[in-house]
Amino acid sequence: MKQTVLIVGAGLGGLATALRLSKQGYSVQILEKNDTAGGRLNQIQKDGFTFDTGPSFFSMSYEFEAFAKECNISLPFTFVELDPLYSVHISGSKKTWHIYKDTKLFAEQFTDIEVDFEKKFEEYIAECSSIFHDTVDIVIKRNFSSKFAYFIELAKVNPFHIPKLFKTFWQQVCQYFSSQEARQILSLVAFFLGKTPFDTSSVYTLLSYTEFKHDGYYNVEGGMYQIVTGILHELEKQQVPILYNTEICDVQTTKNTITAVIDTQGNSYKADIFVINADAAVFRSRILKRKAYSESKLLKKDWTMGYLTFYLGISTKLPQVHHHNYYLGSNYEEYSKHILQDPSIIEKPYYYVNVVSKYNTNCAPEGCESLFFVCPVPNLIHKSSWHDAEQIVNSIIQDFSQRIELNIEPLIISKTIYTPADWEKKCNLFKGSGLGLSHSIKQIGGLRPRNFDEKFKNMFYVGASTVPGAGLPMAIISSKLATERVINYSK
Ligand SMILES: Cc1cc2nc3c(=O)[nH]c(=O)nc-3n(C[C@H](O)[C@H](O)[C@H](O)COP(=O)(O)OP(=O)(O)OC[C@H]3O[C@@H](n4cnc5c(N)ncnc54)[C@H](O)[C@@H]3O)c2cc1C
Numbered sequence: 001m002k003q004t005v006l007i008v009g010a011g012l013g014g015l016a017t018a019l020r021l022s023k024q025g026y027s028v029q030i031l032e033k034n035d036t037a038g039g040r041l042n043q044i045q046k047d048g049f050t051f052d053t054g055p056s057f058f059s060m061s062y063e064f065e066a067f068a069k070e071c072n073i074s075l076p077f078t079f080v081e082l083d084p085l086y087s088v089h090i091s092g093s094k095k096t097w098h099i100y101k102d103t104k105l106f107a108e109q110f111t112d113i114e115v116d117f118e119k120k121f122e123e124y125i126a127e128c129s130s131i132f133h134d135t136v137d138i139v140i141k142r143n144f145s146s147k148f149a150y151f152i153e154l155a156k157v158n159p160f161h162i163p164k165l166f167k168t169f170w171q172q173v174c175q176y177f178s179s180q181e182a183r184q185i186l187s188l189v190a191f192f193l194g195k196t197p198f199d200t201s202s203v204y205t206l207l208s209y210t211e212f213k214h215d216g217y218y219n220v221e222g223g224m225y226q227i228v229t230g231i232l233h234e235l236e237k238q239q240v241p242i243l244y245n246t247e248i249c250d251v252q253t254t255k256n257t258i259t260a261v262i263d264t265q266g267n268s269y270k271a272d273i274f275v276i277n278a279d280a281a282v283f284r285s286r287i288l289k290r291k292a293y294s295e296s297k298l299l300k301k302d303w304t305m306g307y308l309t310f311y312l313g314i315s316t317k318l319p320q321v322h323h324h325n326y327y328l329g330s331n332y333e334e335y336s337k338h339i340l341q342d343p344s345i346i347e348k349p350y351y352y353v354n355v356v357s358k359y360n361t362n363c364a365p366e367g368c369e370s371l372f373f374v375c376p377v378p379n380l381i382h383k384s385s386w387h388d389a390e391q392i393v394n395s396i397i398q399d400f401s402q403r404i405e406l407n408i409e410p411l412i413i414s415k416t417i418y419t420p421a422d423w424e425k426k427c428n429l430f431k432g433s434g435l436g437l438s439h440s441i442k443q444i445g446g447l448r449p450r451n452f453d454e455k456f457k458n459m460f461y462v463g464a465s466t467v468p469g470a471g472l473p474m475a476i477i478s479s480k481l482a483t484e485r486v487i488n489y490s491k
């Protein structure tokens with residue numbers, strides 16, 4: 001008889017694991033607290049507009065291709081490669097920086113700003129490339145049975161990289177570049193990890209390699225939610241049922257085995273194996289009541305920043321705005337050093353704007369544009385009240401209008417705001433931390449919450465706060481690692 005697997009959570013990690021396991025012959029069912037699948041990778045359909053709620057691009061596209069191949073399907077959505085990768089606007093200057101993959105095109109923009117930029121850039125990227133290739137298979141794409149096993153693997157990494165553990169992303173970039181513009185633009189990618197260049201290890205300069213050289217960034221035709229729609233279609237073919245509006249709040253156990261999970265209505269769901277896609281630290285804390293994950297211990301962990309996101313439908317086209325844009329102020333260092341903890345710094349916010357309808361015309365009515373704004377903000381540990389969200393949003397709309405020389409305020413026909421408190425509620429994210437546990441050196445690889453349970457031998461974890469970490473390609477890798485655990489357990 002087929003072994004039964006219950007997956008708690010229909011985020012990308014949960015969906016991908018469900019497909020992998022169903023293809024391996026398991027009888028899989030998914031339980032999801034919300035009324036849609038996707039978790040953070042979700043969408044809003046409102047007033048004739050479609051918005052992606054969270055991720056707006058991704059790197060390491062080949063992980064999705066490998067996933068499709070391993071599941072013996074064709075990729076159920078279509079990539080669109082981004083070039084330029086994104087644009088950067090620095091306050092006080094009319095110049096738009098285009099982050100091209102082509103080194104010459106990228107370097108031309110620095111001709112009058114940084115001597116020998118192209119040479120320095122090539123040297124910088126070569127070092128980033130060596131970090132990536134020396135660590136990716138050892139630290140990222142691997143299950144560890146214990147901390148000891150992790151450290152043994154880590155010892156195999158080229159010792160040349162050890163000093164980087166003691167440097168920040170910013171320090172590494174400063175070692176190569178002297179202009180503020182080059183330093184800011186090249187360190188911006190540290191924000192994609194939910195921290196800043198000033199508190200992210202220089203090891204993560206490997207991201208500069210992944211964005212510029214290794215693979216670049218990708219969108220999906222029709223909007224990012226097509227990833228979810230595509231996988232859901234495959235799950236339907238595999239007859240994997242999803243029970244929505246089903247929030248798990250308790251478990252039934254015998255000794256060292258989970259026998260059932262219980263939802264908030266008191267219904268119990270039995271299975272042979274359980275895979276948790278809810279946050280791996282939060283689930284251990286609030287559902288399993290583990291001492292090692294008590295609320296006070298969770299507070300001591302290092303969590304990523306919160307996101308204030310908002311979604312505007314406007315009644316005009318914006319040809320002057322590119323697809324992916326970063327709008328920075330003129331106090332990059334000060335801003336970065338305070339943004340995680342000091343709410344007053346967001347009086348003049350930095351933000352990202354994605355015009356999803358630029359290449360996906362079906363996402364907005366004719367002549368209109370769907371805009372998605374992301375503003376990095378302190379999570380709820382450092383700013384618990386969001387009564388001023390509307391005010392912050394309005395100040396961003398005002399700043400954006402000035403920068404693009406068009407007042408969009410009177411053109412807004414749809415407006416939705418998610419504060420970190422909304423994100424917390426929607427996806428059970430700890431204190432509204434957008435990407436979950438940070439990737440500080442103490443919280444990666446074998447030091448992250450494990451993807452197998454400490455006590456219950458038939459319980460496993462997948463997703464952003466377990467291995468390997470946050471981001472869409474990582475969720476796909478995480479599903480592979482969790483699937484390996486399940487298969488090994490049930491052998
Ligand atoms: C604003 C924002 C922008 C981002 N941008 C990018 C980007 O551009 N590129 C990129 O690669 N990544 C990006 N990310 C990160 C990316 O979205 C996440 O790393 C990834 O989607 C996490 O997937 P997951 O499966 O681990 O978790 P989730 O998506 O959080 O899924 C977990 C699921 O479990 C459900 N759940 C939780 N608790 C329970 C329970 N008790 N019972 C039942 N169900 C439960 C939740 O409702 C949710 O559906 C962004 C994230 C945010 C918030």
